[in-house]
Amino acid sequence: MTDEQLFDTMLAEIKERFKTLIGSLPQSPDRILEDRTIPQKTKGVYVFSELTGNTESVMYVGQSKGILGRLNEHCGRSDWNKANFAYMLTVETTGLKPIPYSPNATKQSMFNIPEFKAGFEFSLCRITKMSFRCVTVADKLERNLLEIFAAVSLGSRFNDFDE
Helix, strand or coil: CCHHHHHHHHHHHHHHHHHHHHHCCCECHHHHHHHCCCCCCCCEEEEEEEEECCEEEEEEEEEECCHHHHHHHHCCCCCHHHCHHHHHHHHHHHCCCCCCCECCECHHHHHHCHHHHHHHHHHHHHHHCCEEEEEECCCHHHHHHHHHHHHHHHCCCCCCCCC
């Protein structure tokens, strides 16, 4: 099999996993974390979305080698510094510009701003109320490709592959 054929085969598999991902039943992050319905070491790709009226908006697509642990991080149940989605959501909803990184001013500096700190807590709560879908993907390259494919195909608001 040539490299091109191998890649075409991988893309076909990515498209099938994408169909499985978007066809899966949305779940509440709170419920998943309470019931532990996803095994701890599940590797895969996940999607956060919100329903506004009859319209579902895809907010964020991610991938992890431990989806349950990553979900804990997104919902702020571990280190706040790992809740990047909540941070981006807070920047957007508060309208506050992130402090440019320097050795003396880090992302943590934003938490010295009361409006940002309150907005971050609200964002964490908001994320726990979103819809969550995931699909198991063991292979790291396939996870990366599926994350990008899903984020682009679904028009995710908070994915940025520029950096």
